[in-house]
Amino acid sequence: MEQERYRRALRAPRPVNILIGFLALGFIGLFLVLPLIVVFSEAFRQGLQVWWKSISDPDALSAIRLTLLVALIVVPLNTIFGLTAGWALGKFRFKGRSFLITLIDLPFSISPVISGLIFILLFGTYGWFGPWLTAHHIQIIFSVPGIVLATLFVTFPFVARELIPLMSEQGTEEEQAALTLGAGGWQTFRRITLPNVKWGLLYGIILCNARAMGEFGAVSVVSGHIRGETNTLPLHAEILYNEYNFTAAFAVASLLTLLALVTLIVKTIVEMKNDPRRRS
Amino acid sequence: MSIKLENISKTFNGFKALDSINIEFADGKLTALLGPSGSGKTTLLRLVAGLEIPDPDPAGRILFNGKDVVNEQVGRRRVGFVFQHYALFRHMNVFENVAFGMRVKKRSERPSQEEIRERVFELLRLVQLDSMYNRLPSQLSGGQRQRVALARALAIRPEVLLLDEPFGALDAKVRTELRRWLRDLHERLHFTSIFVTHDQEEALEIADRIVLTNQGRIEQTGTPEEVFHNPANEFVMRFLGEVNVFHARVDENAAGQVSLKERGELSDANLLIRPHDFQIHLENPPKGSRIAAVIQKIRTAGPIVRIDMSDEENKAILVHLSHEEFRAMSLACGQRVFLTPRQLKIYANGKKKPK
Numbered sequence: 001m002e003q004e005r006y007r008r009a010l011r012a013p014r015p016v017n018i019l020i021g022f023l024a025l026g027f028i029g030l031f032l033v034l035p036l037i038v039v040f041s042e043a044f045r046q047g048l049q050v051w052w053k054s055i056s057d058p059d060a061l062s063a064i065r066l067t068l069l070v071a072l073i074v075v076p077l078n079t080i081f082g083l084t085a086g087w088a089l090g091k092f093r094f095k096g097r098s099f100l101i102t103l104i105d106l107p108f109s110i111s112p113v114i115s116g117l118i119f120i121l122l123f124g125t126y127g128w129f130g131p132w133l134t135a136h137h138i139q140i141i142f143s144v145p146g147i148v149l150a151t152l153f154v155t156f157p158f159v160a161r162e163l164i165p166l167m168s169e170q171g172t173e174e175e176q177a178a179l180t181l182g183a184g185g186w187q188t189f190r191r192i193t194l195p196n197v198k199w200g201l202l203y204g205i206i207l208c209n210a211r212a213m214g215e216f217g218a219v220s221v222v223s224g225h226i227r228g229e230t231n232t233l234p235l236h237a238e239i240l241y242n243e244y245n246f247t248a249a250f251a252v253a254s255l256l257t258l259l260a261l262v263t264l265i266v267k268t269i270v271e272m273k274n275d276p277r278r279r280s
Numbered sequence: 281m282s283i284k285l286e287n288i289s290k291t292f293n294g295f296k297a298l299d300s301i302n303i304e305f306a307d308g309k310l311t312a313l314l315g316p317s318g319s320g321k322t323t324l325l326r327l328v329a330g331l332e333i334p335d336p337d338p339a340g341r342i343l344f345n346g347k348d349v350v351n352e353q354v355g356r357r358r359v360g361f362v363f364q365h366y367a368l369f370r371h372m373n374v375f376e377n378v379a380f381g382m383r384v385k386k387r388s389e390r391p392s393q394e395e396i397r398e399r400v401f402e403l404l405r406l407v408q409l410d411s412m413y414n415r416l417p418s419q420l421s422g423g424q425r426q427r428v429a430l431a432r433a434l435a436i437r438p439e440v441l442l443l444d445e446p447f448g449a450l451d452a453k454v455r456t457e458l459r460r461w462l463r464d465l466h467e468r469l470h471f472t473s474i475f476v477t478h479d480q481e482e483a484l485e486i487a488d489r490i491v492l493t494n495q496g497r498i499e500q501t502g503t504p505e506e507v508f509h510n511p512a513n514e515f516v517m518r519f520l521g522e523v524n525v526f527h528a529r530v531d532e533n534a535a536g537q538v539s540l541k542e543r544g545e546l547s548d549a550n551l552l553i554r555p556h557d558f559q560i561h562l563e564n565p566p567k568g569s570r571i572a573a574v575i576q577k578i579r580t581a582g583p584i585v586r587i588d589m590s591d592e593e594n595k596a597i598l599v600h601l602s603h604e605e606f607r608a609m610s611l612a613c614g615q616r617v618f619l620t621p622r623q624l625k626i627y628a629n630g631k632k633k634p635k
């Protein structure tokens with residue numbers, strides 16, 4: 001009885017409730033659901049065949065291949081880096097630790113376009129290392145290595161950001177216990193440290209992968225937009241769009257959107273597994 | 281196994297946690313490291329385990345059965361370590377936690393699956409948790425977790441068992457149960473055990489020997505009876521139980537006679553009396569030193585009667601009486617009584633004064 005009264009007191013009048021509900025639904029519909037529908041309806045506007053032709057076009061296939069290649073190089077590297085950083089910065093306290101953590105966040109706080117420009121200034125023809133690279137016939141900018149470097153830089157923080165607070169919170173007591181029980185350093189890492197962060201690590205990898213495949217700004221600056229060679233999926237979509245080839249552009253965009261949806265689903269599953277109520 | 285520390289110091293960022301410690305832990309005994317927090321007792325335990333490295337200069341030695349193990353790694357020292365917050369492997373069930381120490385052995389020394397299984401269940405029966413072998417640590421109560429931690433430490437057949445405030449995070453009832461149980465276990469298994477605690481009651485109840493630490497130094501070592509009845513200094517006496525402290529004056533002219541300081545006098549010694557060492561008089565006793573006091577509060581709930589009094593300077597005095605004594609005297613709040621000490625200790629500048 002008492003509880004029911006409190007509950008009623010906390011509840012807003014019905015018309016207000018309905019109004020707020022519709023407002024929220026309207027917002028979600030307009031800004032989240034509608035764009036999704038637009039992407040897919042535009043992509044399939046001229047039928048499944050045109051969609052298939054758009055994404056099986058040699059230039060599109062090359063863009064898909066390049067995007068996958070970049071992710072295949074960048075994600076493992078940043079996973080290793082993130083684990084190392086998480087371990088060093090999460091499990092130990094030392095001078096300069098907070099400075100390092102800030103430094104890792106740098107790629108987040110810099111505009112992606114600037115990130116790309118940094119690499120042009122370093123490795124471009126007129127950049128710091130430009131003459132030396134030219135002399136040795138090494139091409140970084142406007143080719144695949146530049147795209148990999150720019151993506152590596154932009155997706156640097158994802159895994160580390162996920163692991164530092166987690167490892168910091170878990171502390172080192174379990175590792176110490178493992179050591180007293182006779183485990184070596186590698187055994188302790190493999191059997192204790194790694195399993196304890198596996199869900200956080202997976203979550204970081206998923207985010208890192210999504211960004212590596214979807215990155216536009218930094219990659220756009222260093223790629224040079226050479227069709228069939230240095231175009232990633234997002235760049236390819238932009239080029240098609242600029243050429244008024246809307247259906248093809250949306251077809252490519254639908255691929256990226258699908259990737260985003262799959263990422264979201266996997267992320268949700270990981271989060272459910274990672275639920276603190278199921279951890280100690 | 282006997283453990284001996286010679287001239288061991290440990291400094292953390294300029295803070296001296298331990299200052300040239302010399303101590304021996306006898307074979308097969310249960311020793312308590314007792315002291316306030318920050319006194320260096322946990323550091324001492326971690327040094328024995330190998331989880332901390334002693335200061336290299338001046339070089340000290342840690343001897344296990346006469347053999348220096350300072351440069352020996354943690355895993356090779358064969359010590360069972362039990363952490364205050366259990367440190368169970370959160371992603372492994374109880375069985376795997378206990379089996380861990382056997383699974384990480386070198387292939388040539390590793391027991392077979394069947395042997396591991398047998399040993400784990402033998403240990404789980406010992407800690408009365410064999411029915412919970414497939415639970416995760418998060419599904420256990422604090423007392424159960426600490427028992428798993430103990431079984432896990434015993435799985436490597438250690439020669440020494442080190443326990444860092446093992447019952448500190450548990451509630452009072454579970455704590456008393458577990459410490460009796462630990463005492464029984466120690467009696468059955470008979471290895472050298474050292475446990476850290478800041479609870480003097482716990483130390484007095486289960487330890488064979490007590491080592492009192494304070495500010496990185498050892499204040500006294502002895503059996504519970506020795507340290508309780510003959511505290512080496514004021515710190516030990518204050519730490520081992522409730523005590524009333526009176527400021528006193530030593531009269532050098534009258535053969536070092538000690539008297540309570542009068543108002544305005546400088547005190548140069550402390551006079552310590554335990555609450556149960558007072559005799560209460562209803563009338564002013566004819567001779568001898570006595571303290572006039574007024575009863576402020578009487579608490580009869582508990583095994584003893586606790587009486588708060590205040591003296592003429594309004595200083596609080598705590599007196600303990602047995603229920604029998606209390607009934608025989610019929611005391612009431614506001615009543616004026618006289619106290620004479622049955623026993624007292626005098627320490628000048630913290631040191632014991634020969635009387």
